[in-house]
Amino acid sequence: MIIYDSKKRCIHLQTKHSSYVMQVDNGYLLHLYWGKRINHYLGSRPVIKAPRSFAPYADPKHRGFSLSTLPLEYPGYGNGDYRHPAYAVQLENGTTVSDLRYSGHIIYSGKRKLRGLPATYVEKNAEADSIDLMLEDQVTGLSVILTYTVFRDFDAIARTVRFENKGNRAIRLLKVSSASLDLRDNQFDLLTFYGTHNDERNMDRQPLAPGSRVIESTRGASSPQHDPFFALMRKNADENQGDVFGFSLVYSGNFRSQIEVEQYHTTRASIGINPFTFSWKLNPEASFQAPEAVLVYSDQGLGGMSRTYHQLYRSRLARGTYRDRVRPILINNWEATYFKLNEEKLLAIAAEAQKAGIELFVLDDGWFGRRDNDKSSLGDWFVNKRKLPHGLKGLSKRIHDIGLAFGLWFEPEMVSPDSDLYRAHPDWTLHVPGRPHSLSRHQLVLDLSRADVRRYLYQSLSTILSDADINYVKWDMNRHMTEVGSALLPPDRQQETAHRYILGLYELMERLTHAFPNILFESCSSGGGRFDPGMLFYMPQTWTSDNTDAVCRLNIQYGTSVVYPAIAMGAHVSAVPNHQVGRVTSLAMRGAVAMSGNFGYELDLTKLSDEDKATVKKQVAFYKKIRPLIQFGNFYRLCNPFTSNDAAWCFVSPDQKEAIGFYFSVWFNPNLVQKVFHFQGLNPDFVYENCANGDVFSGDELMNSGLNVPIEKGDFHRYLWWIKKVE
Numbered sequence: 092m093i094i095y096d097s098k099k100r101c102i103h104l105q106t107k108h109s110s111y112v113m114q115v116d117n118g119y120l121l122h123l124y125w126g127k128r129i130n131h132y133l134g135s136r137p138v139i140k141a142p143r144s145f146a147p148y149a150d151p152k153h154r155g156f157s158l159s160t161l162p163l164e165y166p167g168y169g170n171g172d173y174r175h176p177a178y179a180v181q182l183e184n185g186t187t188v189s190d191l192r193y194s195g196h197i198i199y200s201g202k203r204k205l206r207g208l209p210a211t212y213v214e215k216n217a218e219a220d221s222i223d224l225m226l227e228d229q230v231t232g233l234s235v236i237l238t239y240t241v242f243r244d245f246d247a248i249a250r251t252v253r254f255e256n257k258g259n260r261a262i263r264l265l266k267v268s269s270a271s272l273d274l275r276d277n278q279f280d281l282l283t284f285y286g287t288h289n290d291e292r293n294m295d296r297q298p299l300a301p302g303s304r305v306i307e308s309t310r311g312a313s314s315p316q317h318d319p320f321f322a323l324m325r326k327n328a329d330e331n332q333g334d335v336f337g338f339s340l341v342y343s344g345n346f347r348s349q350i351e352v353e354q355y356h357t358t359r360a361s362i363g364i365n366p367f368t369f370s371w372k373l374n375p376e377a378s379f380q381a382p383e384a385v386l387v388y389s390d391q392g393l394g395g396m397s398r399t400y401h402q403l404y405r406s407r408l409a410r411g412t413y414r415d416r417v418r419p420i421l422i423n424n425w426e427a428t429y430f431k432l433n434e435e436k437l438l439a440i441a442a443e444a445q446k447a448g449i450e451l452f453v454l455d456d457g458w459f460g461r462r463d464n465d466k467s468s469l470g471d472w473f474v475n476k477r478k479l480p481h482g483l484k485g486l487s488k489r490i491h492d493i494g495l496a497f498g499l500w501f502e503p504e505m506v507s508p509d510s511d512l513y514r515a516h517p518d519w520t521l522h523v524p525g526r527p528h529s530l531s532r533h534q535l536v537l538d539l540s541r542a543d544v545r546r547y548l549y550q551s552l553s554t555i556l557s558d559a560d561i562n563y564v565k566w567d568m569n570r571h572m573t574e575v576g577s578a579l580l581p582p583d584r585q586q587e588t589a590h591r592y593i594l595g596l597y598e599l600m601e602r603l604t605h606a607f608p609n610i611l612f613e614s615c616s617s618g619g620g621r622f623d624p625g626m627l628f629y630m631p632q633t634w635t636s637d638n639t640d641a642v643c644r645l646n647i648q649y650g651t652s653v654v655y656p657a658i659a660m661g662a663h664v665s666a667v668p669n670h671q672v673g674r675v676t677s678l679a680m681r682g683a684v685a686m687s688g689n690f691g692y693e694l695d696l697t698k699l700s701d702e703d704k705a706t707v708k709k710q711v712a713f714y715k716k717i718r719p720l721i722q723f724g725n726f727y728r729l730c731n732p733f734t735s736n737d738a739a740w741c742f743v744s745p746d747q748k749e750a751i752g753f754y755f756s757v758w759f760n761p762n763l764v765q766k767v768f769h770f771q772g773l774n775p776d777f778v779y780e781n782c783a784n785g786d787v788f789s790g791d792e793l794m795n796s797g798l799n800v801p802i803e804k805g806d807f808h809r810y811l812w813w814i815k816k817v818e
């Protein structure tokens with residue numbers, strides 16, 4: 092609900108459990124409150140406007156009204172506020188001062204689409220209310236519309252910003268945040284993610300300190316190094332209780348999160364497109380739409396915040412035929428064959444997979460052009476008949492005849508210098524004239540800001556997707572941008588290239604997913620290098636990491652789960668010794684870790700012993716039983732592998748009638764401490780039966796007293812409890 096109090100000029104955004112209050116004062120939008128729901132906001136804690144040293148003021152009669160000290164909602168630069176602004180502009184005369192003042196607002200039910208950008212959505216207007224707040228700069232004609240949406244069913248507020256040039260001179264946007272707000276104290280810890288290829292989404296929690304913290308990507312992708320997300324956590328907040336404020340950007344390119352603690356111990360938090368090497372020329376009458384930021388408040392700790400993101404992103408960000416369907420269990424040939432694939436080998440793996448009950452066969456890299464290693468052929472999306480003599484059509488038919496669906500890998504955004512495409516169109520890459528290209532994995536980035544490049548990609552991909560019977564696409568992207576420039580953009584628009592690339596990527600994905608609604612798309616960037624909400628809007632699942640080692644995956648999946656739901660997390664059982672880290676873990680351990688996400692296999696099944704084949708068959712059958720629970724249940728993190736030797740979590744069905752708990756013990760500890768597994772999220776009044784042995788316990792018993800974790804020698808053990816309500 093959105094309430095406007097015209098006397099106090101307060102705007103109160105209300106979700107089921109949270110309130111967010113702003114006030115218009117002297118034309119400026121002040122931030123008054125965000126936190127636990129207030130049923131009736133009557134004006135508590137007004138902003139005190141005491142005169143302070145070094146505090147500039149525009150009105151000589153109001154020395155205390157200084158932008159340098161006020162809690163602001165979308166601040167600019169140049170008239171007294173010395174903190175980092177939410178936006179920055181440059182006028183034709185070279186100056187960078189602007190002054191946005193409130194000029195009106197409209198409240199409406201529902202939520203508008205963002206043209207050309209991914210965003211959360213509603214299916215019925217009754218699901219949300221929105222407000223457009225209009226701000227104008229009288230001198231330049233710059234008009235800014237701040238849009239806030241509150242959801243009926245989620246404690247989330249979606250924010251976005253649109254810039255319109257209503258003046259008669261061009262304005263250059265130098266910085267555009269999607270959300271910025273000034274929290275009125277600094278008693279927070281900052282939670283962020285960091286990592287690298289094979290080691291994505293490590294968690295870092297630090298107390299806020301005076302000055303600024305910046306978390307960002309300058310790589311042209313959201314990146315495995317950082318995540319377009321941060322949370323501010325009250326000092327006493329933990330996994331299960333306390334106030335947590337999440338900021339998540341629905342964007343796949345360069346982003347910046349900035350958290351600034353200033354002189355009077357307040358906190359400015361912002362998230363948006365990274366202003367580094369970004370600018371956008373806004374001609375008269377033109378507009379610029381910022382990506383969406385999704386803000387989530389929880390008084391149930393980090394776990395409560397995560398469950399809100401999970402439900403919102405699973406049901407009102409992800410789209411398409413597969414949004415509400417259980418996802419197929421797949422077998423991917425990458426770690427089984429790498430580039431040494433041929434039809435016979437693939438069919439043998441598929442036949443074995445079919446016997447195990449696996450549902451989808453995915454043909455990974457190496458099926459096209461002359462691609463026998465990673466040095467050639469990206470861009471030449473024509474089947475390699477030497478490897479696949481019957482073409483994709485023939486192979487997909489044979490795979491379907493075996494009884495599996497068929498999926499295919501592409502890396503559409505890239506081109507190899509050794510390719511027919513590059514030889515024909517060297518200017519189709521991101522590049523700067525007169526400078527050599529920097530290679531990465533022997534490849535270059537296609538300039539997706541160009542319509543002709545997108546046309547080529549649409550044409551070549553859709554030809555393949557229409558010709559063969561293809562049910563799934565893995566969309567990979569394996570390098571970051573360098574020499575960022577576009578041959579078609581004029582000099583004064585070169586700094587738009589990286590954002591135009593992302594807009595082009597979104598347009599291409601929109602067209603393809605729309606044209607092939609029955610294909611399940613999975614995004615990938617050397618694993619989880621572009622695991623972000625923007626990609627989930629087009630592709631409802633992502634390959635979480637190239638690192639398939641079960642122990643490393645505990646941390647990677649735990650960190651990923653802070654924002655993203657299990658259904659979105661590709662998780663595969665691979666061979667041992669593990670190809671990325673050389674570790675040997677049991678098939679049982681690998682299976683349980685992968686079953687905690689969107690389950691599949693990535694190894695040569697034909698090489699397994701009969702015993703292991705039988706285990707795989709049992710795992711597949713078991714996952715099919717618990718799949719709805721994992722993919723649509725509520726997720727609770729119970730033991731943190733970043734701070735302990737073990738990991739644990741559980742999934743609970745929305746009606747609380749079924750749950751599954753996982754406990755992972757990493758290193759054996761000779762002191763034989765008895766560990767206990769406590770479920771969460773059960774109905775305390777229900778009685779549950781352990782499906783494995785018929786033991787019966789009450790819900791409150793399982794949550795409060797808990798279950799003994801078996802003590803077993805050796806490393807890397809897993810324990811599972813699948814329970815159902817006794818009717």
Ligand code: DGJ
Pocket residue numbers: 425455456500567569615616617618634636637
């Ligand atoms: C990186 C991906 O993450 C892998 O799964 C695999 O598809 C390779 N690329 C293929 O080149």
